[in-house]
Structure formats: C-alpha cells, structure tokens
Amino acid sequence: MNDIKFSVVIPTYNAQNYIEECIKACTWQTYGNFEVIVVDDGSTDETVAVCERLAYMDNRIRVISKENEGVSSSRNRGINEATGDYILFFDADDIPENTLLEEYLNAMQEWTQKDVSFLMTGMFFDNYANHSVTTKTKTLEPIHGYIEGERYLLSRASASMLAWLKIFNFVTNKCYSLQAIKELGIYYDADVDIAEDLKFNLDYLDAVDGNIGFINKPLYHYIRRTRCGLSLAYHESGLEDTKSIYARFINWEMQQEGVTEDNVLIIKAIFVTDWTNRLTALYSSRNSSCVESKKAVKATLKKEIGSREFQHMLKETYKAKKISGLRYYCLRTGVFEIFYFVRSIYQMFK
Numbered sequence: 001m002n003d004i005k006f007s008v009v010i011p012t013y014n015a016q017n018y019i020e021e022c023i024k025a026c027t028w029q030t031y032g033n034f035e036v037i038v039v040d041d042g043s044t045d046e047t048v049a050v051c052e053r054l055a056y057m058d059n060r061i062r063v064i065s066k067e068n069e070g071v072s073s074s075r076n077r078g079i080n081e082a083t084g085d086y087i088l089f090f091d092a093d094d095i096p097e098n099t100l101l102e103e104y105l106n107a108m109q110e111w112t113q114k115d116v117s118f119l120m121t122g123m124f125f126d127n128y129a130n131h132s133v134t135t136k137t138k139t140l141e142p143i144h145g146y147i148e149g150e151r152y153l154l155s156r157a158s159a160s161m162l163a164w165l166k167i168f169n170f171v172t173n174k175c176y177s178l179q180a181i182k183e184l185g186i187y188y189d190a191d192v193d194i195a196e197d198l199k200f201n202l203d204y205l206d207a208v209d210g211n212i213g214f215i216n217k218p219l220y221h222y223i224r225r226t227r228c229g230l231s232l233a234y235h236e237s238g239l240e241d242t243k244s245i246y247a248r249f250i251n252w253e254m255q256q257e258g259v260t261e262d263n264v265l266i267i268k269a270i271f272v273t274d275w276t277n278r279l280t281a282l283y284s285s286r287n288s289s290c291v292e293s294k295k296a297v298k299a300t301l302k303k304e305i306g307s308r309e310f311q312h313m314l315k316e317t318y319k320a321k322k323i324s325g326l327r328y329y330c331l332r333t334g335v336f337e338i339f340y341f342v343r344s345i346y347q348m349f350k
Contacts, residue, residue, distance in 0.1 A: 004085050004108065006034040006101050007178060009078030011071045012092035013041040016050055018225070019092045023054050023061065026090070031101040036061045037078045042068030072188035072196050079181055087178040089171045095221040103215050104175045107151050115153060117210035118201075119175040122218040123167050128225045137218040138167045146216055154212040156205065157256040160263040162212070163249075163270055169198040173220045180208050194238040194278070195245040202245075202252055234285040239278040239304070246271040262320070268313050269322035276331065276339065279304055283340055301336040 008026055012019050019038075026036045038051045040063065048065055055061040066077060075089055086104070090096060100121070107119050122139035140146035154162075162168035180186070184207040188200050235241075250267050253259055279301055286297040304310060311332070318328040330339040 002033060004033065004105060005083070006031075006104070006175075007078075007082035007084030007087045008034055008036045008090055009075055009082065009087060010036065010038045010090045010092055011041060011074030011078065012038060012043065012047055012051070013068070013071075013074075014043045014045045014047060015092040016043075016046040019047055020050050020054065022090060022092050022095055023051065025095045025098065027054075027058050027060070028098045029096075029101045030099050031105055034060060034101060035082070035084060037081050038063045039074040039078050039081075040065045041070065041074045042066065070190060070193070072190040072192065076187045076190065079178070079187065082178055084178055086175050087181065088175055090220075091172055091222075093225055094172060094223050097219040097221070100219045103217065103219055107213055107215055110151060111153060111213055113177065113210070115210055116213040117156075117205055117208045118177075119213040119215065120162075120167070121173050121215045121220060123170070123173050124218045124221040125166075126221050126223045128223055138165050139218055140165075140214065140216050148216055150216050152214045152216060154214050155256070155258050156211055157253065157259040157263050158212060159205075159256070160253055160266040162214075164266045168201065169195070170222070171197045171200055172222070174201070176204060177208065180204075184208070192237075192241050192245070193235040194241045195274070198249065199245050202248060206252070234281040238281065239275075239300075242271075242274050242278050246274065265317060265320045265322055269317040269320075272310070272313055272317055272323060272331075275304070275310065276327075279336060280340060280343065283336060302334070305331060305336050305339075306334045 010019075010022060010026075023036060023038065026034070038055075038061065040048050040051065042065075048063065051061070051063045055063050062081070064077060064081060066074065078089070079087065103121065104119055107116075122137060125136040125138065127133040127135070139148055140152065142148070146152065159168050167173060181204070186200070186204050186207055188196055192199055246267070250264060250271065253264055253267055256263075282297055283301060286294050311334075314323075314328060314331055317323045318325070326342065327339070330342050333339075
C-alpha cells in the first residue's frame with residue numbers, strides 16, 4: 001500500500017514561533033508518501049519566510065499565501081489544492097507523532113473503505129502555558145475493556161462517547177477520504193467561527209457511509225500555548241452557532257443505529273458546557289466594544305440561562321450525573337453572575 005498518498009493541510013496565521021516544529025514533525029513521518037500544504041492566511045510576521053525555507057529543503061512541502069479570511073477558508077483552499085488519496089488537517093501550533101501516517105496506513109490494511117467513514121486516533125493534551133499541569137492522554141478507556149495500541153471499529157453512536165472523551169469534535173486527529181470530500185462537496189463552513197470542526201465531522205458522516213475506525217493510541221499533540229482558551233473567546237455569532245450545531249448533533253445521534261438514552265444525555269451535557277462557555281465569553285466581553293451594551297448583555301444572559309430548553313437540559317443532565325452538583329446549582333438559580341463568580345474562583349486554583 002505504499003502507493004497511497006496522504007495530503008496534510010496546515011492552515012497558519014502569525015505562527016512564526018512554532019510552525020517549524022509542526023512542519024518538521026510532518027517530514028519526520030515513518031511513512032514517506034505525503035505532501036504538506038501550508039496555507040498562510042495573510043500572516044503579518046515571518047511565518048511565510050519560515051515555511052518557504054522549509055519547502056526549499058523538502059519538495060513535499062508547498063506554501064500557499066492568501067488574504068486573511070479565517071481558518072475554514074484556509075482549510076478549504078487546502079482541500080482544493082490537495083492531490084492525495086486521504087487528507088489530514090493539522091493546526092500550526094500542534095505536533096503529530098512521527099508514526100501517525102504509518103498507523104493510518106496499517107489500519108487501512110485491516111478495514112476497507114466500506115467499513116470506515118473516517119479513521120481517528122487518541123490525543124495528547126499538552127499544556128505549555130502551565131508546566132505544573134501534566135500532559136493528559138485521551139484514548140478509549142481500559143475500564144471499559146479497551147486495550148491501548150489496538151484498533152477498534154466503533155459504531156456511529158459511539159460519537160457521543162468520543163465527544164465525552166473530548167476527541168470527536170476535533171478534525172486534527174482524523175483521516176478523511178479526499179476523493180469523497182471533493183466528489184460530495186464536503187467543505188468547511190466559513191461563516192461559522194465556533195464548533196466548525198464538529199460541523200465538518202457531522203457533514204462528512206452524513207455524506208459518507210461506514211463506522212468509525214479508531215486507533216487506540218495518542219498520536220497527535222494538541223498544545224495549549226497560552227492561558228487564554230479559544231473556547232472562551234467572544235465571537236458575535238458564537239452563541240447561535242453553538243446552539244444550532246449541538247442541536248443538530250443531538251438529532252444526528254438519536255438517528256444512529258444502537259443509540260441509547262445515555263448516548264444522547266452525554267451530548268446534552270457537553271452542550272450545556274459549551275452553551276455556558278459562550279455565555280461566559282459574552283459576559284467577559286461586556287466592557288468591550290464588540291458587544292452592544294452591558295444592558296444588552298445582561299438581558300441575553302437572563303434570557304439564555306432562564307430559557308426552558310436550557311433549564312430542562314440542565315436538569316436532565318444533572319439527574320443523569322453528567323454534570324457536577326456545583327455547576328448545576330449555580331446555573332439552576334438563573335443568575336449567571338453566580339456561576340461566573342464560582343467559575344472564576346475555580347479557575348484560580350486550576
């Protein structure tokens with residue numbers, strides 16, 4: 001199977017301090033039939049110069065420059081430029097293990113394309129911003145009978161379990177059929193700033209048959225380089241995007257063969273967490289020029305946290321022991337400021 005070619009797409013923007021590490025990790029892969037397509041999204045630092053220097057030394061690397069339009073636009077450009085059989089999407093500040101492509105290839109020898117929609121792996125979560133926080137690994141848990149290093153063909157209903165492990169929503173730990181993406185027109189939604197990876201995965205699974213092929217090893221390093229998490233950054237459409245995409249995820253999960261009530265409750269619990277993340281981002285931005293006014297923010301918070309949908313889902317997930325009692329009682333009050341205060345105290349000791 002050495003004729004199989006992988007396309008690795010790396011969108012980048014002002015990544016001069018870490019893009020080289022990511023690209024070199026690609027070139028050190030134990031399987032060599034691949035191309036690396038770096039799509040620069042209008043960087044204003046030396047990112048392009050770094051990438052072009054690396055491309056000069058390795059003809060498998062291509063550098064494409066475009067105007068600043070966002071990560072989804074850059075990934076879509078990468079799709080259009082890719083020439084491989086399979087496609088992977090890495091983030092410029094992350095690092096793949098050097099056996100990643102070989103592991104995907106070995107899994108392909110075990111399963112046919114009819115068996116599998118996409119392949120995925122476990123992940124490392126490295127915290128460079130706080131070295132007192134140890135690296136976490138996310139794989140299928142031994143307590144449920146899974147063995148590290150083995151490969152498993154998981155049902156689509158398992159998406160909820162993988163989301164609970166925090167590894168389903170990413171695109172960076174997955175390998176997709178490039179032919180299917182191009183023939184079926186599966187692209188990233190450039191109008192979505194939050195949960196765009198999850199939306200892409202659902203779009204792909206809606207269009208492509210097969211279950212989920214899982215390599216039970218952590219083979220991709222997601223690296224947190226700053227204390228400010230993107231999940232709490234304010235985006236104007238972030239709240240509505242989150243609600244829309246998670247509502248779709250719940251409905252999608254309910255339609256899968258073998259789905260259980262617990263599967264659905266897991267996604268609802270994640271939805272509650274991401275919903276409150278969006279409200280936290282809004283509240284944190286109440287003094288900035290990106291929101292209308294403090295009064296408007298307060299009204300939105302009251303409306304969202306007091307809505308029948310939010311409170312019902314909150315009660316459901318607490319009853320199912322999917323969220324903590326502290327989070328539940330803070331949000332149950334309907335006063336977001338209480339939750340925000342308690343969360344701030346918790347973050348100080350995290």
